[in-house]
Amino acid sequence: MTRNAFFSCFSVLCCLLLLCSTGMAAEAFSFIHSFSTSGTVQPANWRLKLEFNRPVSILEISKRISCRQNGKNSRIKVVNATTFDAEEQKKSLPPERKVFIIGPAEKNPATGTWEITVAKGIIAAESKEVIGNSTTINFSSTDAVTMSFLEPFFDSSDDKGVYFDLDDNVKDYKLARHVKITPPIGYFKVSRRYHSDRNRYRVVGKFVTGRKYTLQIIGGSVEGEKQVLANASQEFTAVGPQPQISFAVDRSVIELKSRQLVPLSFTRVGNFKCQLTKVPAFFGPALDSITAFAEAEEKRPQDSDAMRLAWSESIKIGSAAAELDSLMVSFVKQHEALKQIADPQVADTLKNFLTPDFSSEGKAFLGTENPDREHFFSLPLDYRSEPEKGGSVIVRAGEIDVEDGQRVTRLFQVTDLAITYKFGRNDLLLWVTSVETGRPVAEASIMLLDRNGLSIMAGKTDRDGIIRIDQNTEYPNISLDNDNPKVSRAKLQICDQIIAAAATPSDSCFIKLTTNRIYPSAIGQASPDMRGQLSANGNIFTERGVYRPGETVFWKTTVREYSDNNIVAPAGMKVTVSIKTSRSETIYEEEHELNEFGTCSGSVEIKSYQPLGQYNIKVTRDSDKSEAKDDKRDPAWDNLMGRAPQTAAKSGSNDDSTVMVCQTSFQVQEFEPPRHFVTLEMNREKRTVRHIVGKDSEQEYLVCKIKGNYYSGGPVRHAKVQWTAHLTERTSSPAGFNLYHFGNNDTQKELIESGNSVLSKDGELAIALPISNSVLNG
Numbered sequence: 001m002t003r004n005a006f007f008s009c010f011s012v013l014c015c016l017l018l019l020c021s022t023g024m025a026a027e028a029f030s031f032i033h034s035f036s037t038s039g040t041v042q043p044a045n046w047r048l049k050l051e052f053n054r055p056v057s058i059l060e061i062s063k064r065i066s067c068r069q070n071g072k073n074s075r076i077k078v079v080n081a082t083t084f085d086a087e088e089q090k091k092s093l094p095p096e097r098k099v100f101i102i103g104p105a106e107k108n109p110a111t112g113t114w115e116i117t118v119a120k121g122i123i124a125a126e127s128k129e130v131i132g133n134s135t136t137i138n139f140s141s142t143d144a145v146t147m148s149f150l151e152p153f154f155d156s157s158d159d160k161g162v163y164f165d166l167d168d169n170v171k172d173y174k175l176a177r178h179v180k181i182t183p184p185i186g187y188f189k190v191s192r193r194y195h196s197d198r199n200r201y202r203v204v205g206k207f208v209t210g211r212k213y214t215l216q217i218i219g220g221s222v223e224g225e226k227q228v229l230a231n232a233s234q235e236f237t238a239v240g241p242q243p244q245i246s247f248a249v250d251r252s253v254i255e256l257k258s259r260q261l262v263p264l265s266f267t268r269v270g271n272f273k274c275q276l277t278k279v280p281a282f283f284g285p286a287l288d289s290i291t292a293f294a295e296a297e298e299k300r301p302q303d304s305d306a307m308r309l310a311w312s313e314s315i316k317i318g319s320a321a322a323e324l325d326s327l328m329v330s331f332v333k334q335h336e337a338l339k340q341i342a343d344p345q346v347a348d349t350l351k352n353f354l355t356p357d358f359s360s361e362g363k364a365f366l367g368t369e370n371p372d373r374e375h376f377f378s379l380p381l382d383y384r385s386e387p388e389k390g391g392s393v394i395v396r397a398g399e400i401d402v403e404d405g406q407r408v409t410r411l412f413q414v415t416d417l418a419i420t421y422k423f424g425r426n427d428l429l430l431w432v433t434s435v436e437t438g439r440p441v442a443e444a445s446i447m448l449l450d451r452n453g454l455s456i457m458a459g460k461t462d463r464d465g466i467i468r469i470d471q472n473t474e475y476p477n478i479s480l481d482n483d484n485p486k487v488s489r490a491k492l493q494i495c496d497q498i499i500a501a502a503a504t505p506s507d508s509c510f511i512k513l514t515t516n517r518i519y520p521s522a523i524g525q526a527s528p529d530m531r532g533q534l535s536a537n538g539n540i541f542t543e544r545g546v547y548r549p550g551e552t553v554f555w556k557t558t559v560r561e562y563s564d565n566n567i568v569a570p571a572g573m574k575v576t577v578s579i580k581t582s583r584s585e586t587i588y589e590e591e592h593e594l595n596e597f598g599t600c601s602g603s604v605e606i607k608s609y610q611p612l613g614q615y616n617i618k619v620t621r622d623s624d625k626s627e628a629k630d631d632k633r634d635p636a637w638d639n640l641m642g643r644a645p646q647t648a649a650k651s652g653s654n655d656d657s658t659v660m661v662c663q664t665s666f667q668v669q670e671f672e673p674p675r676h677f678v679t680l681e682m683n684r685e686k687r688t689v690r691h692i693v694g695k696d697s698e699q700e701y702l703v704c705k706i707k708g709n710y711y712s713g714g715p716v717r718h719a720k721v722q723w724t725a726h727l728t729e730r731t732s733s734p735a736g737f738n739l740y741h742f743g744n745n746d747t748q749k750e751l752i753e754s755g756n757s758v759l760s761k762d763g764e765l766a767i768a769l770p771i772s773n774s775v776l777n778g
Contacts, residue, residue, distance in 0.1 A: 029054050029129035031118070033137060036084040036231060039221030043144030043228050044111050047084055047103045048137065054124035055096045064119040065102070070112040075105035084231070096125040111141045144230035145170055147217055152239045153202070154209075157372040161188070161204040162215060162236055169199050170222060170229070178229050179203060180216040209240035209371045240371045243268040245397055245406040248376060250309040252291045256390040256416040256507065257436045261378040265308075269406050270367040270399050276384045277360045277394040281508030282338065282353040283331050284392035284411070285449045285499040289320035291411045293515035321409035324394070332358055333483045343487050346476045349457040352445040352503035359385060364400060381414060390415040390507035415509040417441060417502050423513065423640065425528040428469040428494050432461050432502045440465025441504065448492070449499040451639065454479055456492055461502075469494075495528075495636040514642055527641050529634035536561045536570065538662040540577075540619050546667040549608045553579075556601040557619050559594055559661055569598030575621045575661060579604055582613025582668075606668055618663040676716050681705040684771070700771040708763045715763025724754040725769055 029052075036047040050061070058078065067076045079101040080088045102116075116137040123130050149165035166175075169192075176190040181203065188205030207213065212235060219231035248263040266272070279287065292309050309317075338354060341347055361384050368375050381393060393412050399405030420431040428448075432441045442463045448456040455478040461467045469475075474489045501510035519525070538559035547553055557577065561570040571594055579588040587610065592600040633646050682704050689699045706723065708716035727750040731743035752769060759765050 027053065029124050029127070029131055031131070031135075033118075033135075035139070037144075037219030037221070037228060039228070040139050041221040041226070041228050042114075042139050042141045043219065043230050044109050044141050045103065045144070046114075046139075046141055047079065047101055048116060049084065050100045050102065050118070052098045052100075052124075054127055054129060055098055056100075056122060057125050058095045058100075060122050060125075061100055064122045066117045066119070068115040068117075069104075069110070074114075076102050076116075077105040078102055085233075109141070111143060113140045114138070142226065142228055144219070144228045145222075146230045147232040147234070149200075150215060150234045150236055152207075152236050154239050154241055154372070157370075159204060160207055160209075160238070160240070160372070161202055162207075162213075162238075163193070163200055163202050164215065164234075166199050166201065168227065170227060171225070172201060174222050174225065175201065175229075177223070178218045178220065180218055181205065182214045182216070183211075185213075207238035209238050212237050241267045241374070243406050245269050245272065245399070245408050246308070246314065247395075247408060247410055248308055250292055250307055250313075251294060252410070252412050253435075253509070254381065254412055254414045255435050256388075256414055260381040260387060260414055262381060262395060262412060264377045264379045264397060264408075265374055266368060266377065266406070267374045268368060268371045270402060271364060272367055272397055272399050272406075273362055273364045274379055275360060275362045275394075275396040276381060277328075277396070278356050278358065278384060279331075279392040279394060279411070280335055280354050280356060280358065281391055281501065281503040281510075282350070282447070282455070283335070284413070284508065285447075285501050285510045286331070287324075287327075287392070287394070287411045288499060288510075288512060290317050290324065290394070290409060291413075292317070293512050295515055296517045296519060317410060318408075321396075321407075324409065328358075330483055334480055334485070337483060337485050338478070341478075341485060341487060343476065346457050346478065346487055349445045349447070349459060349476075350478075352505055353447055353501070353508070355503075355505065356386070356389065356391060361385065367399070381412070387414075388506075390417065390509070392508065392510075413509050415507055417444070417504070417507050417509040419500055419502055419509060419511045421500055421511065421513060423494055423497075423528070426471050426494065428497060428500075430458075430461070430467050430469070430500055430502070432465045432467075441502070444502045444504050447501045447503070448497050449501070450492065450496040451498050452496065456497075493636070495634070495640055498639065513640060527633070527637060527643075529637045536573075536621065536659070536661055538575075538619060540617060540662050540664050542617070542664070542666050544666070546669055546671060547606055548670060549606050549610060549612070549668060552603050552605045553615075553666065554601070554603045555617060556599060557662065558597075558599045559619070560598060569596065570594055571596045571598060573598075573621065575600065575619050576658070577602065577617065577619055579615060579617045581615055582611050610668070612668050612670065614665050615668055616663060616665045619661040620658040621661055623657060623659045675712070676708055676710045679707045679709070681707070687768075700776060701768045702771050704767045704769065706759075706765040706767070708759050715761075716759060717761050717763055719759045719763070721757045721759060721765055722754075723757065723765075723767065725752040725767075726750060727752055727775070 031050050031052040033051070034049050035042055036049075037043060061078065065076070067074045080093060081101055082093065082097070082099040084101070118131075118135045118137075120132055120134045121130060145166050145168040147164050148167055150162060151164075152160075152162045154160040172190050172192040179188075179190055181188060185205045185207055188203055190201055190203050193200040193202055203215065214233060214235050217229055217232040219229050221228055245264070245266040248265040254260055254262065292313065335354065335358065338350065341350060363383055365377065365379075379395070379397070381387070381395070384393065391414065393414055394409065395412055396407070396409045398407035416435045418433050418435050420433070422429045430446060432444045432446075433439060434441055440461070440463070442461055442465060444461045444465070446458040446461065446467050446469075448458055448469070450456065457476045457478070458469050459467055459475075469492070471492050471494050474491050476487060476489050477492075479486050479488070497513055499510055499512055502508065536559060538557055540555060540557035543554050555577070557575070559570055559573065559575065560567050561573070573594045574591055575594065576589065576591050577600075578586055580586050587607075588604040590602065592602065594600050633643070635645060637643075638645055682702060685701055685703055686698045687701050688696050690696050704725075706721060708719055708721075710716060729743060731741070734742065755767075757765050757767070
């Protein structure tokens with residue numbers, strides 16, 4: 001390139017730059033406008049921003065802007081602010097500026113259509129340039145939907161966020177487009193909830209516990225709706241679960257011959273320390289208020305949540321644990337005083353209850369890292385001294401160096417001893433066995449604690465691990481007065497006993513006599529103080545279960561009475577038989593005298609005008625004064641029987657003078673006898689199946705053969721059959737065990753399979769059901 005050509009190109013470039021700079025400098029004087037919320041529908045208290053590219057005097061704005069609402073002139077005001085987010089400033093702004101925000105002058109403006117006109121002729125303050133064209137801005141206003149309440153929540157680690165209330169109903173999927181969370185949390189979901197009379201919404205997302213967030217409602221028209229959302233912004237701090245530490249178990253016994261672990265649950269808890277306090281066997285029963293007992297022996301749940309102690313029981317244990325420190329001071333003094341008892345009969349039994357000595361060991365453990373999740377920890381109890389010996393252990397776990405931090409306390413029995421109890425009116429039977437082997441434990445010292453605070457030294461178990469305690473026998477007992485033991489001898493009352501304890505030189509356990517009950521199936525248990533329940537019982541039946549109007553019902557009843565520990569036929573006893581219709585109208589009521597076999601019978605005709613439905617037939621007898629006296633409950637037994645105290649009867653009230661012996665029911669219906677009947681045969685067989693490719697195996701099947709036949713003879717051909725197979729409870733009566741019941745209390749049916757089929761030409765249908773190993777094994 002020659003020098004002349006280079007200078008020519010340079011000259012052209014300079015000319016272009018000069019032209020561009022001249023065009024840029026000559027940008028026309030103008031303005032742009034925007035609303036605080038998007039859309040042509042604005043909230044009633046709207047805001048409009050006018051942004052000029054040259055400074056303009058406030059006087060020019062006042063002269064050139066006009067406003068009409070619903071076709072009439074309306075007043076507007078200039079807001080003392082330059083941004084929508086800023087509040088009106090208390091000090092004045094420069095009179096010449098580029099940004100002006102205007103809005104309705106009224107505090108509560110009316111809604112409707114608006115027309116804002118920015119007339120031509122506005123003069124720039126410095127350059128004196130003039131806007132040559134007028135601009136008209138048209139929009140409408142309505143009452144805006146505002147946010148009135150906001151509160152963070154935590155339901156689970158996957159369900160946490162913030163609630164907020166709006167003063168009107170907005171579709172949640174449309175509202176979500178106006179919701180903004182800062183700092184961003186990624187995907188979040190907005191859903192609607194109802195709370196009282198307000199519209200509550202919830203935002204669920206991956207919020208970090210303890211972090212501050214801002215929820216913004218970006219104002220504007222709701223798409224497809226005649227609604228406008230007002231701008232809103234509010235800060236909140238994401239919350240997590242409440243700090244807690246608890247034992248995730250509802251029992252108190254831990255097997256001695258085991259790993260000796262206690263399941264502990266904690267959430268949002270820092271490093272914690274566990275304190276184990278060994279308690280002498282004598283004082284374990286006195287700490288029953290911080291011990292968890294099972295009301296009844298029942299099938300254990302499969303999930304950990306169902307194994308936890310009820311919240312109300314946890315509160316009770318927590319309240320009782322608050323008094324533990326003061327109790328321990330007294331217990332230590334009492335322990336030393338009990339060692340000084342010289343009575344040989346008491347000392348021999350008491351010796352095992354004074355071991356081990358009070359001792360305490362502590363150990364620290366790490367807390368949680370994730371504040372949103374519940375953590376489980378198997379707390380070892382084997383770091384206490386002599387972990388191979390059993391007994392009562394107070395377990396206390398709490399946060400380290402946290403004032404008023406989370407604490408939990410409970411007494412656990414680490415033991416190989418188990419106590420089985422049975423009580424009657426006059427005696428109490430205890431059976432002590434090994435948890436590991438089930439064998440009886442001989443020479444175990446037994447102590448009873450009654451509701452008067454007496455510790456009764458009942459003696460020791462025999463070679464079968466059994467001790468029988470009779471209330472007509474005197475037993476030595478220990479009472480504590482100002483931490484000083486006093487020994488005496490007296491007869492006990494079975495109904496006063498509340499706790500039984502057993503101790504050996506290396507182990508101990510105790511049980512409340514109102515817990516761990518076994519309730520046999522289909523057997524009613526009578527309270528020891530209610531003898532009238534054993535007076536008489538009977539059965540009544542009819543020869544059929546259903547009758548037509550006009551037919552005669554024949555009935556028969558059999559009654560047996562308990563007398564002198566024998567079941568006898570109460571010949572000569574008078575009973576009343578009554579029959580009531582489905583409308584509770586009595587159609588039959590007569591007195592009958594039982595014959596030498598303790599039976600009576602009769603009949604009644606069902607009139608054609610009497611109603612259809614279920615009829616009830618009942619047998620009653622008169623009660624005498626001796627039975628009324630026996631039936632009266634003794635309040636002394638209320639504790640052992642788990643009964644609420646009986647309220648006194650109102651004066652002037654009459655007791656029922658009759659006692660029901662038995663009852664049954666039958667149906668009165670217009671019916672046609674069936675023309676056919678069904679029989680069912682079941683057999684087991686093995687079939688070859690292929691559950692795994694290339695491998696055959698044998699499977700047990702239950703083959704159910706259904707047959708349909710007419711009463712007049714012949715099979716029911718090609719009839720439709722609807723069948724259902726359920727897994728139900730099973731009972732059996734093995735020979736030689738007539739006094740025992742073999743079965744369970746599970747009365748619910750489990751559906752196996754159901755279907756519809758058609759009988760063959762021979763009136764038969766075979767259904768094969770595979771049998772699982774769990775069913776085969778019982």
